Amino acid sequence: MAEYLASYFDSQWHWVAYALVGLVQAGLLLALILTGAAVFIWMERKIAGRIQDRLGPSRVGGRFGWLQSLADGIKLIAKEDIVPAAADGLLFRIAPYISFMAAFSVFLAIPLADGWVALRMNVAVFFILAVAGLEVLGVVLAGYASGSKWSLFGAMREAAQVVSYEVPLGLCVVVPVMVVGSMDLVEIGRAQSGWFWQWLIFHDPFTFITFWVFFTCALASVNRLPFDMPEAESELVAGFMTEYSGFRWSVFFMAEYTSMFAVSCLAAILFFGGWNGPIPLATMIGLTPDNGALTEWLGNLLGMMNLIAKGFFGVTVMIWTRWSLPRLRIDQVLTTCLKYCIPLAAAMFLGAMLWLYAFPGGVVSRFVQTSPVGGTPTPVAVVDGKGGV
Amino acid sequence: METAAINWHSFFFLLFALVACTFAVAMLLSSNIVRMAFYLVISLGAVSGLFFLAGADFVGALQLMIYVGGTVVVLIFGVMLTARAPFLRMRTGVAQWALAAIVGGCLLAVLLQAALSVDEWAPPSMVGENPPVSNTYTAAPLGLGVLGVRVDQLDEEDATLRNGMSGYLLPFEIVSIHLLVVLIGAAYLARTKRRPKEPTGDRQETVEPMISSGK
Amino acid sequence: MTIDLLTQPVGVSHYLVVGAVLFVSGAVAMATKRNAIGVLMGIELVLNGANLNFVAFGSSYLRGGSQGGVGLDGQLIAMFVIVLAAAEAAVALAIALNFYNNHATVDVDQGDELKG
Numbered sequence: 001m002a003e004y005l006a007s008y009f010d011s012q013w014h015w016v017a018y019a020l021v022g023l024v025q026a027g028l029l030l031a032l033i034l035t036g037a038a039v040f041i042w043m044e045r046k047i048a049g050r051i052q053d054r055l056g057p058s059r060v061g062g063r064f065g066w067l068q069s070l071a072d073g074i075k076l077i078a079k080e081d082i083v084p085a086a087a088d089g090l091l092f093r094i095a096p097y098i099s100f101m102a103a104f105s106v107f108l109a110i111p112l113a114d115g116w117v118a119l120r121m122n123v124a125v126f127f128i129l130a131v132a133g134l135e136v137l138g139v140v141l142a143g144y145a146s147g148s149k150w151s152l153f154g155a156m157r158e159a160a161q162v163v164s165y166e167v168p169l170g171l172c173v174v175v176p177v178m179v180v181g182s183m184d185l186v187e188i189g190r191a192q193s194g195w196f197w198q199w200l201i202f203h204d205p206f207t208f209i210t211f212w213v214f215f216t217c218a219l220a221s222v223n224r225l226p227f228d229m230p231e232a233e234s235e236l237v238a239g240f241m242t243e244y245s246g247f248r249w250s251v252f253f254m255a256e257y258t259s260m261f262a263v264s265c266l267a268a269i270l271f272f273g274g275w276n277g278p279i280p281l282a283t284m285i286g287l288t289p290d291n292g293a294l295t296e297w298l299g300n301l302l303g304m305m306n307l308i309a310k311g312f313f314g315v316t317v318m319i320w321t322r323w324s325l326p327r328l329r330i331d332q333v334l335t336t337c338l339k340y341c342i343p344l345a346a347a348m349f350l351g352a353m354l355w356l357y358a359f360p361g362g363v364v365s366r367f368v369q370t371s372p373v374g375g376t377p378t379p380v381a382v383v384d385g386k387g388g389v
Numbered sequence: 390m391e392t393a394a395i396n397w398h399s400f401f402f403l404l405f406a407l408v409a410c411t412f413a414v415a416m417l418l419s420s421n422i423v424r425m426a427f428y429l430v431i432s433l434g435a436v437s438g439l440f441f442l443a444g445a446d447f448v449g450a451l452q453l454m455i456y457v458g459g460t461v462v463v464l465i466f467g468v469m470l471t472a473r474a475p476f477l478r479m480r481t482g483v484a485q486w487a488l489a490a491i492v493g494g495c496l497l498a499v500l501l502q503a504a505l506s507v508d509e510w511a512p513p514s515m516v517g518e519n520p521p522v523s524n525t526y527t528a529a530p531l532g533l534g535v536l537g538v539r540v541d542q543l544d545e546e547d548a549t550l551r552n553g554m555s556g557y558l559l560p561f562e563i564v565s566i567h568l569l570v571v572l573i574g575a576a577y578l579a580r581t582k583r584r585p586k587e588p589t590g591d592r593q594e595t596v597e598p599m600i601s602s603g604k
Numbered sequence: 605m606t607i608d609l610l611t612q613p614v615g616v617s618h619y620l621v622v623g624a625v626l627f628v629s630g631a632v633a634m635a636t637k638r639n640a641i642g643v644l645m646g647i648e649l650v651l652n653g654a655n656l657n658f659v660a661f662g663s664s665y666l667r668g669g670s671q672g673g674v675g676l677d678g679q680l681i682a683m684f685v686i687v688l689a690a691a692e693a694a695v696a697l698a699i700a701l702n703f704y705n706n707h708a709t710v711d712v713d714q715g716d717e718l719k720g
Contacts, residue, residue: 015395091427122526123446130454137430137457140465144423156469159462166458183528395610402614406622413629413649422639429645436626436652443619443663445679448686452655455686460648460693467641467697471704479638479711486636493632497624504620512615513668527679534680541676557680564687571691578698582705 029107029118037257038069044319051323072250079246086147087243095145096244096251099138103258105131110265111186112307113275113300124185125177128266129170132221135259136162142252143240154239157330158223164337165220165227171345172214175207175352176200176270189274196278201271206351211271213345218263220333222256225322227333257315264314265307272310275303402442409435420480422468430461444525535561616667619660627653640700640710644693651689658682 042057045068049056061067083092108131109124111117121127136159143155177183179200180191192198201211220227241252268274282299328336412432416425433456440449504510530541537556630649637643660666662678704710 015400018395018397088421088423091423121446121450123450123528126447126450126454126528130450130458133454133458136462137465140462141423141427144465144469152469156466159466163459163462396613399610399612399614402618403609406618409622410625410629413626416645416649417629417633417636422641425642425645429648432626432649433652436656439619439622439656440659440682443659444665445659445663445682448655448659448679448682451683451686455690456648456652460690463693463697464641464644464648467644467700470701471641471710481636481638489632489635492635493628496631497628500624500627501621504617504624507617510616510620512613512618513666527676530676531679531683534676535683539676557684560684564684568687568691571695575694575698578695579701 025118030104033104033107033258033261034254036261037254038073040257040261040315040319041072041253042066042069043316044322047316047319048323051320076246076250081247082243082245084147084243088145088147091141091145092243093248095138095142096248096255097138098141099135100251100255100258102131102134102138103255103262105134106259106262106266109185110262110269111189111274113303114190115186116300116304117186120184120186122182122184125173125183125188125270128185128262129166129173132259132262133162133166135255138252138255139240142244146240146243148243150242151240154242158240161223161227161330161333161337162221164334165217165341168213168337168341168345169217169221171342171349172210172217173270175210175349178349178352179203179207179356185269185274189269189276192273193276194280196273198276199271199273204352204355206348206355207271210345210348210352211267213341213348214267214271216336217341217345218267219318219321220337222259222263222318224260224318226325226328228322228327260315260318261311264318265311267314268307268310274310275300275307277303277306398442402439405435405438405442408432409439423465426461426465426468429464430457433457433461445527446525447528447531613668614666616660616663616673619656619663619666623653623656623660625653626650626656638711638713640703640712641697643712644696644700647696648689648693651685655682655685658685 042065046056046065057065057068059065060071083089106128108119109117109121109127111120111124117124139158139162140155143151143153143158146152176188180188182188188200192200196202200207202208219225241249244252282302409432412428412435416428416432419425419428433452437449437452437457440452530539533540535557537558539556626649630646630651630653633646633649634643635646637646658674658678658681660678662674662676662682664673664675667673700710703715707714
């Protein structure tokens, strides 16, 4: 697209074309995320209402309150911009955007369909883990810069919680990476193509349990109930978000929903086949790359809708969990992490590794060949190019 | 009239380099400790971007995760545990600043002279319109290198150098033990020490509460 | 010269310049900051400047696609430096906290009990 647009300009103004196209692509991704956030906010209030035996929003935009999120957005933008007197001005203003930036950057590396990814890296999983851990910076800065005790306590608890849960999260994520042999999410998705028994969650009992540990750690990572302590309304006023109102608060809120969606999409790709459905519908009706570029595009479109549906389902389960379970205390949160999640994740990692060793055909044989008598392993040529090695 | 197109790699290099250097100097000149930590975060994030631009994907992601996501959080924790209002701003004397500036300036001059004078390090020339392409699939070779198998040096003639002598297995093991020692040591060093108990005086026996807390 | 910077590919020397600036600011920070945690931040900057140098030497992209540099060794060494720097930051912070517990301040100028 960029070259097409650039052909309309003189060669020294090519950069305008490239910049415009870059902005358009970034804008499309941003639009997807923000629309998702708006839908999730509505879904949360509706599901919360139904679980609590009431209706939820039902006035704005018809019987189901479709436009409630839009009304909320307009209200939040129109609110007065309050900055506390004791607050550090620059840090207070910039902290929500840091959180949002971290949550949004995760989508740089998540493939929506086979090959449809903004930035294809062969360290995609590692990148996502790294960037998801940056959200805590925005929170800590917000808590400190608010100049209020409640905010500081909430921020410290949040930082302790998120940083602690990064460890079992990383261990859980390593298990599907080990099974597939690559950190490239496109490769991991491709390895699960076919019927639903190809999904990594059904690969062996260890990956099955790993998914549940991953889900628990992901809930803690995005500060959802039952790990809600840092923003608990009944405990710390609103934790680190106490002094934020109006548009800045909505940016924090969007960051939270964005990271929920990102973590659900990541779980879908790692464990539930990503864009490959339970039944290989696209190949069954002939939407494969073999039949031409248009059918490949349509097949990928179907895959993308599949992945987004799985992400939505994940978010729905998170919302459902939030309104059904009680909140854990901060010491219970950290106990769960250190005494239950980490040993369980480490045991699953060990188990998955032994399973792969016992039933070979996996990663190691791609790189080294051991002779049957047990001689010294010799390195074989590394697969180059788009093999994602 | 320039007819050369913008090299986007160079543009982003310039952007990240300016951000990294500016915020490093801002960190140097600031006296508010939390602002210093914030500027350090941005500077290290820009350095991570520079790593990505040099083709070192894995090291860039490692920098983001460990430095920006870990070390700086630790620093901010340290700041919050030790920051009290009178100590938030500690100013150094002018004489010390002048001395440090002179020495720093000389060091910078020496380093710049060394950086710009070696021919081998000069920028490569463009081949036609296309910038050079390089292999950024570094994760697996790095991992295997750490295990002792150098798959990036397959054309090395010496068999011992190819198979393990130039691998990094020993440093990897040493670093693992080192990290364990550091973890235990740092936790021990920074533990809360019990203060000697002061006499509590008369402690009134509380009346039995009507509703038990059910702990 | 700025047009050259924008249109020509960058080489190893550009990275070395950035590394030098980071190193020197870190060194001056270590020398002038009175807050112990400020000194720690200076240390991190110094290590990052060195890391940039390592990665630049090991990058084949900056040499126009040809080998001849340090190769993957540069990235491996940078990896080890990052990990060890994180460990050292943890210990240094523990020392700073200990200092704070004993002196009720993090001002390193107050740590002069061995003086004279």
